[in-house]
Amino acid sequence: MIGAAGGLVGDQGHVVSGTTRYLATGFPFVWKSQLWFPLLVGSGTVAVGELRLRIAPVRARGDWSDGLAAIAAVLAIYAVTALVRGRPLGPGTVLVAGLAVLVWRALGASTPGAVCGLIAAIVGTTTEIVMVAAGVFEYADDADALAGVAPWLPALYFAFGVVAARLGELLAPQARPG
Amino acid sequence: MIGAAGGLVGDQGHVVSGTTRYLATGFPFVWKSQLWFPLLVGSGTVAVGELRLRIAPVRARGDWSDGLAAIAAVLAIYAVTALVRGRPLGPGTVLVAGLAVLVWRALGASTPGAVCGLIAAIVGTTTEIVMVAAGVFEYADDADALAGVAPWLPALYFAFGVVAARLGELLAPQARPG
């Protein structure tokens, strides 16, 4: 649910800024997104959270304000990717990548977090490249330098993966030590 | 004094970026602001700081570098609200709201801080809506979607309230335990 709602909030930024445009027809829209988008982001959030719990035991505890801050951080980066529309891609990509690293560091700089971030970056970017190639949606002409998608996209997915992993940790059933 | 100076620094950003424009006449200007503006922000800072001390005892100690960082954070967000001028309001608002949550978290994620932030958001936004309706100043046509003011304004005031509360804590007379 968190992932789906966050996906809707972030995606409307890309649509209203003209960064991305939906091409396929026949899907109902939710706000500015086609229905499958929030479902995909929501499932991805759950999948990454599950993955995190399978990789390694959860050590870093936290409270709900950690989760809120993690969600705020990734939505802020998502908004930045919409706001740099029309600006040179080089510094925009450097900014998003730098922020993604800072989010990873602020959320504990953990190895499992980095693994989840890298997997999200690879799977998410590849999925979007395939969907763009299939004509489902497209990036604007000045933001499609990475095989049809934006060059900052892997960094955005990395931050998403790190945050989803952290949410998985926070929502995990609390195993009490012996 | 800190609040008044900070208000001047932030407001010049809104004026030079064309986000806001003063309409009323008969007030002397200080830098880019009409005289009443820094007085109002300064008084508001003191009021929120006082409010913080009345809500709950101060627990989190800190030094002057905490205060400096808190001021830097809210001025940075203030500057962002000027720099997103002309960009879509959706992602601009998401960015400012995300940053406001991150500031609250970085300053301790305290309940009294959140209360001060919410009160500042409600009182500040309402005051500006009334002043815009009274013709004292106005927001640009592409930044007035929230009853005449910008939709990111409550988040900016929230961050202001959180920071003013933190300054109140830091400047409070140090009650020595025991």
Add this chain to the structure above:
Amino acid sequence: MIGAAGGLVGDQGHVVSGTTRYLATGFPFVWKSQLWFPLLVGSGTVAVGELRLRIAPVRARGDWSDGLAAIAAVLAIYAVTALVRGRPLGPGTVLVAGLAVLVWRALGASTPGAVCGLIAAIVGTTTEIVMVAAGVFEYADDADALAGVAPWLPALYFAFGVVAARLGELLAPQARPG
């Protein structure tokens, strides 16, 4: 090496955004920068790191993720200075200055760090003013308000100095106590 690579990444943002332009001829280019630029930034990074170790003993330990986050932070600010191109200089400068203070605070708010940042700000900005006056390169007409260079330049160099000092601490030979 880190400084030289970081300089190249940051400088391409200024060149592609049109913030700065190289005027001198006869130098080979590396990516978007003239050869002397990464060499100068690399030497400056080493010099500030050395300076840090001479000012005061190193107390705050850290691991490589601290260094990575410090580099990410200064590159993110560097990117912001390219992305605010064409926007009013007032809020752009406030934003960069605020971020520089936050980086200093996040890296420990240390006095030696602040000293290194201030020296970097003075030496770096002065050097660029002299080079602009000598016709080696130039800032865009709408970004040269500070004696020919951008008004956010001292804050960018301050952040650079703070980060280089932190890298010096992290890479210092570990003197074991006792």
